[in-house]
Amino acid sequence: MTGSVTVVIPNYNRTNLLEKCLSSILAQTRQVEEVIVIDDHSEQQKFEEIQCIVENFSKNIDIKLLRNGTNKGANYSRNRGIFAAKSDYIAFIDSDDFWMPQKIELQMKAIERHKTLGSTPVFSATGRYRVNGEGQIICRQFGGKRISSAKIRRSNFIGTLSSVIVETWVARFLGGFNERLPACQDWDFFIRLTDYATYVGVPEPLCIYFDHDGARITLNNKKRLSAHIEIYKMHLRNFGAKNTLSHEFLRNIAEDYQCQGDHDRSIRYFAKSILAKTLPKCDLPKKYKNIVENIMLHVIKMRGMPDIRQARYTRYDTIMAKILRNKTSNEKIMKDQNHIHALLK
Template identity: 30%
Template sequence: MSSPPLVSVVIPSFNRRHCLPRAIASVVAQSHPALEIIVVDDGSTDGTAEWAAGFSCPVPFRFHPLERNMGAAAARNRGIDLAEGTYVAFLDSDDVWHPEKIARQLAALEASGPRYGAAYTGIASLTEAGQPCGVSRATEAGDIRLALMNHNVVGSTSCALVRRDLLKAVGGFVPTLKSCQDWELWVRLSAITRFACVPELLTTLYIAPNGRITSSGRNRLTGHLYMYRTHLRHYFRDGSVDPALFTSTLGEIFVQMGRSDYGARLLGRNWRAKPRSVKRLALYLMARAGLGKARYFAVAEFLNRIEERLRPTALRAPEPGQPVPGGGPASASAAREIQGGAPVAH
């Protein structure tokens, strides 16, 4: 019987000492037995290096500090270079996995065949207080190139598992991008491999309060314009992909940047393409009225919740720290110790 493939878990971190133990605990709790953890510290100043120096882990663990703050994409690329596994799984330092996440992805890849070199899961988003605030359904599988021209159907890097040789073949992440890094990588990977899909919500993202309001609108705009010029423009122009979702996102970004006039133009164009959409009309009118980004996003989130209730998912996010069925108490116990911040003996 062949040994299980080694999976390298790459965790980029910048001033996240307070939540790193939670992320690592969810890796230790995985039912898949062959793992290594690589934390790439992106120039933290919060004592992360000192914490790592006294940290021990029941699975192979490496801490690699970068010389200076270089951004999440560069940190992930360094992790890919250091990885020794057949597969690489990315986990942001403020996110967590369900214990069956890696095992389910590997099973999906094995069942799909050798042409499949990447797998992703559904995502549940929670506030830091643990309140649900969004679901990303994993529905597209196989050749997902055209689906990715519409929007980032895969989602966050934290939900993905990719063969290391494929990541090397496409050159990893574009290090200069401050947003859309994940989407852009999935597009290039989709040209050389197929994606398996695990619909269950096995990845949990913790969303900071007012995330879209406080994030950099300029960085978001730069990333989306890069995607348009590099990958999307051809598909929009020949009509093979509806640009409505992309146009709506650009409108939102301009509202975020305080340019409601530009946002209203784009959102108005989107509404006129589908005039019966109450949501599109509401977003256009709010931008045109210049309500301000805080009120705009509050109403937008309310409309999203209504939309979610009208098309509810049968899936529910499992508790990330629950014991693995049939897996024995050892991994769950170790995960609890790590999450509590105490060193764990080998």
């Protein structure tokens, strides 16, 4: 059993990074059947460059370029790709991310092994390297081999669409991505997928996710905050077990407010996050919860509010240092680091 694969790439005004992204697709040890680049109405000069890039790659791979009539956003573009795809599976990648050479081969082998066990639709994600703008590996991440409805609601453990493959028919059945959401459409998509599809996790870090300071399609704190609130209303509020689900979610809300400079709301949600983590099963009456939360607020104000975003990166450093202490892991990461730097040249 061998399923065909279409790669869907939304792109806006990117040329050099798009070219490198396509190079990483062309370098796959298991070639894909089709690549669709959806240009989100780039500036005319940029679009002409993008046309030249696609034309050059068309000599070696089946690649199509679609252009939106106006700027519609990444998820409108992805949805165009979903409904234009001719293959059994869709692999998503953002135009500022890359793949390691064995990404499609290893992921499709894992999917095909699973498909021999049953007929349920499948979606899959791999491990990933998070790298900075210079291509230096910040952290190696993987959401896990299994993801339940409860786990994916706690936090977007999958992390990036650039590692994801999904059966085309189920992506269409779900209507693709929710274009009304201002951000976090991938998280919403994963939550809805868990009701219909079985998740297959591939732990190898086969996706290179760029965490740079440039304008990623989905990066905007105000939009992210608004999207988090909508995700809560749609997928968390009525799901149950609120305390066990809310620690990561509340911390993300606190970070959103902190990045916007809303100090008071940031502290309040950070306090809620700490309490949700430290007292996950403590069913206190509401008035006592309010008392404990107010005490926590005063403690945070006295000690000072931490930089939540910086704390995340400190955790990445700690995790990476631990991984690199293992000789085998160290050698593998150094080899992959050299490959990433070569891609960027």
